Amino acid sequence: MNPVLKLLLEGGHLSTAQMAQVVGLSEAEVQQHLEQLKKDKIFLGWRPVLDLSRAEAAGAAVRAVIEVKVTPERGGGFNRLAERLARFDEVESCYLMSGGYDLLVFVDGSSLQKVAAFVSEKLSTLEGVLSTSTHFMLRSYKEGGFLIDQNEASSTRLTVTP
């Protein structure tokens, strides 16, 4: 496996200079690997993981998960509709699901009204959408692999041990 990809999968954040040291390549080579991964559309991009409930983060004040039932099309299945839906800025992630509904859509918005408007005016009026069921998120306990408000006392390790 691409050594840079292996490192990315560990989930820590290192600068390219640090990555270069860890995998034993030059910075330019690490950069090249990253470019290649982007070109191959394996590595889609960077973004910070924030606790969006904090005022300072001022991100999405309201987040919703929406279950969407749709009519599949002959030939294209769910793809055409899902791809169209995914292009809206409000849509944070969008997945095709097995089970009781077809698409699961994560939506971010700055207010309840904005999210509600997106669902009623855009999402549910798309041709092929049969029904939606919207759930608002109340609180986050873990975000992108990071625990929120829970500390691990890992620094109690002694400095010199046998």
Add this chain to the structure above:
Amino acid sequence: MSVDSKRWVAGHVAALPKSGIRDFFELVAKMKGQDVISLGVGEPDFVTPWHIREAAIYALEKGKTYYTSNLGMIELRRAIAGYVSEHFNVSYKPESEILVTVGVSEAIDLALRALCNPGDKVMYHQPCYVSYHPSVALVHAQGVAVPTFAKDHFALTAEALRAAWVPGCKILMLNLPCNPTGGTCDRVQLEAIAAFCREKDLLVMSDEIYSELTFEGTHTSIASLPGMQERTIFLHGFSKAFAMTGWRIGYACGPEPLIDAMMKVHQYTMLCASIIAQEAALEALLRGWDSVCKMRDQYHRRRDLVVRRFNEIGLICHAPRGSFYAFPSTQNMGVSEKDFAVGLLREEKVAVVPGSAFGANGLGHVRACFATSYEQLIVACDRIERYAGTLRK
């Protein structure tokens, strides 16, 4: 009125040297609050995987707060039998050939107490884990150190064993991969050692606590070689591979009469290992392997990083095939390993352990543990490079 309390201390205990690790710990402790990066540790930086911790919490909730069988919970011994058979290729009966202990530390102590008469000789390769010689001395046995060398990447050779052997040697203690050198033996070397043990009728105590952290090739247990299971006590535990040092769980596997003798000592002195820790260990064996592999892969990359940097800096060192220790030579630095370690701590605030703490054969080396984050390792290497630069001027 002053009483000399010291005179009550037993002679063989008073005679034990103070651990070099302890000395260094005190030195580092004095620098509290000074942004010291410690490569002086002997344990993982990872916390125990959550599913293992959660299993212990669940056990507590279910009221599992009693003593267990002296040998340890039978479910755990069965899981150990399965694990050892799968990973080490040796079969032990969970009912009579496996004893759960309070860390490998207790298992070593039990084996020595159960097997040594005063004056018996116990061989061990050196540099070695700091407890080996004191544990031997505490049972009034005599230690016989067998040197291992940097030129062999600190693998134990049958030739060195033969050269060090003296009449009266009864036990050989092995620790492969080795703390502090990271040295291991390949199958051929191990076969030669096994042949020597059979020739001299030596019993082997094989401490394989770092075996899962083998980076190249597969780990071979001496117990799995022909004719060796009957003369080997296999010692293993959860501290390193499962990041469970604080839980204090280990185990010994071996021929029934030997496990029985160890159990006798264990039942009168320890009774049993903590039930909560045993529950956690069971969970580790049943569902912990993925975590072990993930941690091992990270140690592997960290090893490559520090070994490359050390060699660039002039701290010559081989890539340890196992464990999380690098054991570079300080001979190019123009100072003793002790002065190097003390100077590095004072000037650049990086702690490594002088090799002499691990026996005379560790002179001229330092132990650097790479169970620390990439970021910290990179900064530590930069600081070491700066310090080495000032020495060479």
